[in-house]
Amino acid sequence: MEFFGSTNLSRKGIHHNWEVSGVVFFDESDAASIQAREDSKKRFLKLWDHESFGVDTRFVAARWLAHDSAGSRWLAKTPAGERTAQMPHMRRRVMRTVLRHIQQFDGESADWLQRQLREAPAAVRAADLARQGMAPGYATLIAVEETLGTEKFYDELGRLPSIQKLNALARGA
Structure with missing residues (x-):
């Protein structure tokens, strides 16, 4: 399962444009679904490595x-x-x-x-x-x-x- 959302580069900022845009469920028996899950993991790792800080x-x-x-x-x-x-x-x-x-x-x-x-x-x-x-x-x-x-x-x-x-x-x- 993946949650995703965005501010869509609107310049409204996170105070005025914070949303959850969707939820995705992955089907273990479907190769395309598993590939989508792997792509999701790659996107998350990119987010973690390049777009986050503690x-x-x-x-x-x-x-x-x-x-x-x-x-x-x-x-x-x-x-x-x-x-x-x-x-x-x-x-x-x-x-x-x-x-x-x-x-x-x-x-x-x-x-x-x-x-x-x-x-x-x-x-x-x-x-x-x-x-x-x-x-x-x-x-x-x-x-x-x-x-x-x-x-x-x-x-x-x-x-x-x-x-x-x-x-x-x-x-x-």
Whole structure:
């Protein structure tokens, strides 16, 4: 079984466009179904390897509380003993920061993908995929990755400011 969903590169962000688009069940007795399951596993591993990151909210919140790296004025006035009591608040703040950067990435990556369509090979491939019935956002995404190659595609996305900020958060900055 596979659940899937998307924001469809709409620039609405995850707060306004979060959906589960479908569920797929695989039939063990059907070779095509098993192949689809294997393809699904490959997509998940690609997602895991290239499109996910971990953030330990306790670690980041503790660092922010200890070093005031979040820039909070109220924190500078809080005695060290009271900072532990602030941990739940700070963890929520970390999560809001992560969500804000993800939303920024949604917009930055959509803009970056549109810039990539200015190159003829990507534009031609995206148009071809769209003519085959693929949603325009997915057609763009696939065309740009195919044109650049997976490694360069993710290297370029990794240079976007929001991803740099997310990676810094994952390291506890």
